[in-house]
Amino acid sequence: xxxxxxxxxxxxxxxxxxxxxxxxxxxxxxxxxxxxxxxxxxxxxxxxxxxxxxxxxxxxxxxxxxxxxxxxxxxxxxxxxxxxxxxxxxxxxxx
Amino acid sequence: xxxxxxxxxxxxxxxxxxxxxxxxxxxxxxxxxxxxxxxxxxxxxxxxxxxxxxxxxxxxxxxxxxxxxxxxxxxxxxxxxxxxxxxxxxxxxxxxxxxxxxxxxxxxxxxxxxxxxxxxxxxxxxxxxxxxxxxxxxxxxxxxxxxxxxxxxxxxxxxxxxxxxxxxxxxxxxxxxxxxxxxxxxxxxxxxxxxxxxxxxxxxxxxxxxxxxxxxxxxxxxxxxxxxxxxxxxxxxxxxxxxxxxxxxxxxxxxxxxxxxxxxxxxxxxxxxxxxxxxxxxxxxxxxxxxxxxxxxxxxxxxxxxxxxxxxxxxxxxxxxxxxxxxxxxxxxxxxxxxxxxxxxxxxxxxxxxxxxxxxxxxxxxxxxxxxxxxxxxxxxxxxxxxxxxxxxxxxxxxxxxxxxxxxxxxxxxxxxxxxxxxxxxxxxxxxxxxxxxxxxxxxxxxxxxxxxxxxxxxxxx
Numbered sequence: 247x248x249x250x251x252x253x254x255x256x257x258x259x260x261x262x263x264x265x266x267x268x269x270x271x272x273x274x275x276x277x278x279x280x281x282x283x284x285x286x287x288x289x290x291x292x293x294x295x296x297x298x299x300x301x302x303x304x305x306x307x308x309x310x311x312x313x314x315x316x317x318x319x320x321x322x323x324x325x326x327x328x329x330x331x332x333x334x335x336x337x338x339x340x341x
Numbered sequence: 342x343x344x345x346x347x348x349x350x351x352x353x354x355x356x357x358x359x360x361x362x363x364x365x366x367x368x369x370x371x372x373x374x375x376x377x378x379x380x381x382x383x384x385x386x387x388x389x390x391x392x393x394x395x396x397x398x399x400x401x402x403x404x405x406x407x408x409x410x411x412x413x414x415x416x417x418x419x420x421x422x423x424x425x426x427x428x429x430x431x432x433x434x435x436x437x438x439x440x441x442x443x444x445x446x447x448x449x450x451x452x453x454x455x456x457x458x459x460x461x462x463x464x465x466x467x468x469x470x471x472x473x474x475x476x477x478x479x480x481x482x483x484x485x486x487x488x489x490x491x492x493x494x495x496x497x498x499x500x501x502x503x504x505x506x507x508x509x510x511x512x513x514x515x516x517x518x519x520x521x522x523x524x525x526x527x528x529x530x531x532x533x534x535x536x537x538x539x540x541x542x543x544x545x546x547x548x549x550x551x552x553x554x555x556x557x558x559x560x561x562x563x564x565x566x567x568x569x570x571x572x573x574x575x576x577x578x579x580x581x582x583x584x585x586x587x588x589x590x591x592x593x594x595x596x597x598x599x600x601x602x603x604x605x606x607x608x609x610x611x612x613x614x615x616x617x618x619x620x621x622x623x624x625x626x627x628x629x630x631x632x633x634x635x636x637x638x639x640x641x642x643x644x645x646x647x648x649x650x651x652x653x654x655x656x657x658x659x660x661x662x663x664x665x666x667x668x669x670x671x672x673x674x675x676x677x678x679x680x681x682x683x684x685x686x687x688x689x690x691x692x693x694x695x696x697x698x699x700x701x702x703x704x705x706x707x708x709x710x711x712x713x714x715x716x717x718x719x720x721x722x723x724x725x726x727x728x729x730x731x732x733x734x735x736x737x738x739x740x741x742x743x744x745x746x747x748x749x750x751x752x753x754x755x756x757x758x759x760x761x762x763x764x765x766x767x768x769x770x771x772x773x774x775x776x777x778x779x780x781x782x783x784x785x786x787x788x789x790x791x792x793x794x795x796x797x798x799x800x801x802x803x
Contacts, residue, residue, distance in 0.1 A: 247460045247574060255571055255579060262580040265358060266587030272365040275683060275708050278592060278690025279423055281364055282559055284374055285588045286430035288357055289562045291381065291581035292437040295569045297388040297400065299444045309444045309451075314403050316440030319433040321407025322414070324385075327430060328378040329415035330423070335371040337697040340704050 280334045287327025293320035349387035350577035356380025357581055361588075367703055384577055420698045421655050424688040428483040428555050434562035434585075435475025438569045442468035443532070445572050450522060457522050461572060466515050466531065468568035473535025474542065475561040481543040482554050486687065492548025494610050500545060501609065507538050545610025552688050553596045553607045560589020592689045599683035599709075601735075601746040626777035628764070631784050633791060636758055637798035640666070643720035643756075645676040647712065649749055650696065652686050653726020657762075657788035660699035663725060666792055667701065669799040678705050680712045680749050682730040713750050722754040725788055726761075732773045741771055757781045760788045 273281050300313035357380045363373025392400065418426050442465045449457045484490040511534045517527040546554050563585025570578030597604050631639075640646065648667075654660060670677045679701070685692035693706050716722065724731055731751040734741040751757050752775050759776060761783060775781055784791055 247458060249460075251574060252460050252571075255574065255576070258576050258579045259567060259583055262354075262583035263587050266361070266584040267591065269358065269361045269365070270584075270588045270591050273361070274365070274367065275595075275681070275690055276367055276693040276703055276706060277364055277370055278595075279427075279686075279688055279694045280370065280374070280690070281361075281588060282427050282556070282592065282689065283423065283430070284360070284364070284377060285559055285563065285585040286427060286434065287381065288360075288377060288581045289431075289434035289559075289566050289585045290437070291384065291578055292434065292441055292566050292569055293381075294384050294388045295441040295566070295573055295575065295578055296437065296444075297385070297392055298573050298575065299441045299448070300392070300400070309447045312440040312444035312447070314399065316437040316444065317400065317403040318407040318410075319440070320437040321404050322411040323430050323433050323437070324381055324411065325408040326411030326415040326426075328374060328381070329412055330418060330426065331374045332371065333415060334420070334423070334694050334697070335374055337694070337700075338367055338370065338703045339697070339700070340368070341702040 276338070277335075280331045283327055283334065284331045285327075286323050287331060290320045290323030290327060292316060293324055296320055343391070346387050346391060347576075349383055350575070353380040353384035353387075353577050354580040356383070357584055361584060420694050422487075423694065424551065424555060424686075424691065425483055425486045427559065427688060428479050428486055428551075431555065431558040431562045432476045432479030432483065435472045435479060435558075435565050437472075438468050438562070438565035439472030439476060439535075441569050442472060442572055443528075446522075446528065450525065459519070462519060462522060464568050464571035466518065468565055468572060469528075469531055470511065470535045470538075471561055471568055472565040473532060474539040475558055475565055477536045477539030478543040478554075478561075479539075479558045481540055482551060482558060485543075485548060486551055486555075492551075494547040495544040496610060500541070504538065504541055507534055507541070510534055511538070542608065546607065547610065550600075550602075550607050550610075552684060552686075552691075553593055553600070553602075553604070555688055556589050556592035556596055557604075558589070560586050560593060563587075563589060595683060596689060599747060601743070626772060626774065628776045628783045629781070631758060631782035633784070633794040634798055636782075636784055636791075637795045637802070639721055639756060639758065640670060640675070640723075640795065640799060641673065641802055643670075643675055645719045646670055646678070646721045646723060647716065647719050647751075647754070648677070648679045649722060649724045649727045649731055649751055650679060650681070650685060650692055651725065651727025651730065652692075653728070653762075654788055655686070655692075655695045655726070657726060659725060659760075659788035659792055660695055660701075662789055662792040662796060663696075664699045664701050665796045666723075666799075667705075669796055678707050678712065680709065680716075680751075681706050682709050682727070682749055685727065685730065709747065709749055716750040717753040719754045720756065722751045722757045724751055724757065724759040724761075725792070728761075728773055729771065731757075731775055732771065733778075734771065734774045738774070743771055751775065752778055752780070755780065758784050760784045760786075760791060762787060
């Protein structure tokens with residue numbers, strides 16, 4: 247990877263982190279649990295990583311199994327995380 | 342890389358950000374979660390278009406298996422067990438990043454055409470370290486929360502020194518990998534060290550500190566995803582990873598502040614072990630008991646009530662009878678609210694979910710800072726299953742282990758009734774001075790049963 251590519255990635259990292267801090271500090275404490283289970287789902291973005299990685303490496307079986315394992319785990323996070331967050335948020339009602 | 346794919350990733354990133362923005366208002370939160378899920382769907386589908394070598398059948402099976410497990414778990418889990426689920430999912434996130442990083446390493450190592458430069462290798466090693474620590478650390482946190490391993494801190498002498506040595510060993514092995522990446526044995530050593538570090542850093546931390554630990558591990562799982570983004574030169578991984586990383590850090594800070602502990606202090610562990618001496622010096626607290634009928638009468642004659650719920654309420658499954666109590670009071674036009682301490686429950690915001698599940702409107706759930714002023718002009722405070730968060734020693738007794746912790750000013754109310762099984766101590770193992778106060782009455786017995794009786798008495802009055 248070239249240095250200029252790295253710099254772009256660091257830009258993205260810094261700006262996204264800053265935005266994250268700004269937005270998340272506005273999430274009310276009432277919703278902190280759904281925020282965490284929702285973050286679990288978002289961290290399942292590794293699913294994309296697993297797919298890209300598995301794409302390059304059809305040759306080594308070890309790589310392939312690691313990629314598949316990552317894929318299953320990340321999918322559990324994505325589906326389970328969003329579903330449980332929705333289940334919780336559904337309960338928050340105002341009367 | 343294809344422009345279309347990059348644009349789709351950009352859309353996904355924006356949707357993740359919007360999703361979190363919508364979490365800022367309780368009424369929009371569900372919409373936000375859907376937006377975030379749509380972002381994820383776009384990211385996954387787009388990526389599937391790039392897949393060539395890996396057969397689509399294998400991918401389909403892997404996704405189906407993962408989705409089935411995730412869906413089943415998310416629908417079955419009890420709301421009291423959400424902390425366990427989050428701990429487990431933190432671990433899965435860490436392990437997934439760990440798997441991707443290793444997969445990439447082995448591929449590039451076996452393939453002469455692929456380059457393994459310094460930037461690449463650094464990202465891989467970071468991902469292995471953070472992902473590995475997150476995985477095993479989260480598993481230990483899960484086992485502790487679930488009671489499969491004792492919640493007591495596990496400490497031994499030289500523990501911190503050992504962790505330091507392991508970290509140095511990790512750095513040394515990392516240098517060796519840099520010098521000669523083809524020597525895979527060094528990578529195996531790194532893997533073992535990362536996994537071991539995760540276990541060793543979480544075992545000394547006690548059950549009461551688990552909210553901090555799972556928040557921190559949540560943050561790590563995001564950072565691991567970020568590191569994976571650097572390996573694969575992928576922006577959407579970095580954006581999503583940073584959002585999760587930021588979220589975990591903020592929650593960690595909030596939890597530490599709510600317990601008046603520094604993060605270092607929590608991580609060094611052992612809290613709750615040595616405090617037994619602190620409780621032994623004062624005279625035993627003399628308490629006044631109250632019965633079910635008198636409790637009902639006090640509720641009946643009050644004009645304002647604040648309930649202070651703690652995790653003990655959820656353990657006794659008393660949320661639903663508390664709601665019935667609320668209904669009885671509201672029939673009498675008594676103002677009825679809940680005061681929620683940030684560490685009520687076993688993870689950030691846990692108590693709100695437990696009360697929402699019992700069908701209690703979220704505008705009745707008031708944060709500590711917004712309700713603390715109101716205690717002094719409240720007729721009746723009802724403490725259910727909470728202890729340390731209403732202990733005035735946190736304000737007055739510099740000797741107390743919880744001194745300085747922000748607490749709910751329950752003691753300032755005209756009357757305080759504490760529903761408690763017996764005279765046990767709180768999580769921090771400290772005697773609660775409140776119980777001996779002249780305005781404090783103890784309602785002993787199982788919370789669910791006694792409150793149900795109080796509700797029964799109140800129904801009979803009308």
